[in-house]
Amino acid sequence: MKKNIKIAVFLGAIGLIASCKKFVDYKPQDAYLVTASSYLQSESDYRTMEISVYTPLQWLNQVVPIGDIASDNAVAGGESASDVLDLQQIDQFTTSPTNGSLLNIWQFAYEGVNRANYLTQYKTANPAGSQVNFAGKDAMYGEIYFLRAYYYFTLVKMFGGVPLFTDKRLDFSASGTLKRAAAADVYQQIEADLNSAIAVLPTVQSQAGRITKYAAQALLGKVYLYEKKYAPASAVLQSVIDAGTFSLVAKFDSIFVKSGENGPESVFEIQYTNTSPYYQWSNVLQGQGNYAVQQCGVRQLNGSNDMPYAAGWSTNLPSGNLYNAYQAGDQRRDGTLFDVAAYAAANPSYNITYEVAPYENTGYYDKKYLPRKGQTSGQVELNYLNNYRTIRYADVLLMAAEAYNQTNNDSKAQLYLNQVRRRAFQVSDASFDVTASGPALYTAILNERRLELAMEGERFFDLVRTGQAATVLGSNFKAGKSELFPIPQSEVVVSHLQQNPGY
Secondary structure, three states: OOOOOOOOOOOOOOOOOOOOHHHOOOOHHHHOOOOHHHOOOOHHHHHHHHHHHHHHHHHOOOHHHHHHHOOOOEEEEOOOOOOOHHHHHHHHOOOOOOOHHHHHHHHHHHHHHHHHHHHHHOOOOOOOOOOOOOOOHHHHHHHHHHHHHHHHHHHHHHHOOOOOOOOOOOOHHHOOOOOOOOHHHHHHHHHHHHHHHHHHOOOOOOOOOOOOHHHHHHHHHHHHHHOOOHHHHHHHHHHHHHOOOOOOOOOHHHHHOHHHOOOOOEEEEEOOOOOOOOOOHHHOOOOOOOHHHHHHOEEOOEOOOOOOEOEEOOEEEEOHHHHHHOOOOOHHHHHHEEOHHHHHHHOHHHOOEOOOOOOOOOOOEEHHHOOEOOOOOOOHHHOOOOOEEEEEHHHHHHHHHHHHHOOOOHHHHHHHHHHHHHHHHOOOOOOOOOOOOHHHHHHHHHHHHHHHHOOOOOHHHHHHHOOOHHHHOOOOOOOOOOOOOOOOHHHHHHHOOOOOOOO
């Protein structure tokens, strides 16, 4: 994890048990190799392995651009129609089961599940059968339960029902035996894990980036919305609001600069770092840095040394449709969409030159995660340290507003919606407040989610869960198919998993 939580090389979940019988006389310990039977012997072992369960969060960085590219918020962009083909397919709803980005998400999420399961398997006793007790162990397992829930939530919202296992790691013996669980069963497990986490997690952690009780409550509230369980959603989200721990920062775009990381609006952030830049071209998608940041940058951007921004690849480009959705005076527009031509004109001393995106140029770039100078190292394109602001307090307020509206408490729904709007327009009065009720208020809340959370990976999934996707996304979106992404073909072949409809 970033700055405060170092990434650990995870030895426990990657085939440590070498039990081939013809080597019965060989003891791996004699060669100073770590084995399952000699690990988890101390608190330090458990703590080290715990950090490894966080690690795959960083590898899931493509979930965010996919959540906007698949929607009306963004286009894939890039150098040509064949550049970043995985994202082009998602943009056009021509996605195939061999899509590499989706395969990576599937594999990385299950790597997270596997790592979590290894620890839960040995919670009571280690692989040698001994108990290892230490202060804070239960709270530590709260983090593990949250992380497993997060990985399964990523899987179920993208693919629907998926193989569900919690008792142990998946190993080669399970190959060909997996079955897809119903989506409802996956959600039930996510709920169980998050409730277990909430019961033991502290409200404050000593290290930035670690999961708190409030992060688990906020994620549970989001899960309930996906399940349309509005009453429990409003209750658990109200608990986060009532805590008084979080607040909306005054200046919207200050959230997304380095100094805004883990700030007063942060409920849960995925931490990235460049201190050990092991993203390389041979290992592009597994590292500590936020690879997605480079995707958002302006192609061939150059300028004076004091110009703050760095060049990128011009993918994940915000759409003109998104730009036009903002009202005049809404500070979120310029905090979300970067107009490089306007920026160059306003800053002539920087002597800015750039190349417009050759494909699907919209004129706009993702300002929230625009690459900045001095925030990367090693293979510089791959190791940006920008955290993903995964659950912000504004998101909590808007989720609560939605839940209250759907349980006929429009006064509270208006209250929380308008808190977000007043920050957006930098006012303290009711001049931009929404006074609608019922279905009109619901529409206003969902629209506010788009404006507030644009380019943060929520839009497509919001459209799907609220039943608006087919109407909003046009003819390329096929109802009954496009709500879910295809199960990776390799998983269909190896494990005989049933493919999603239409693929």
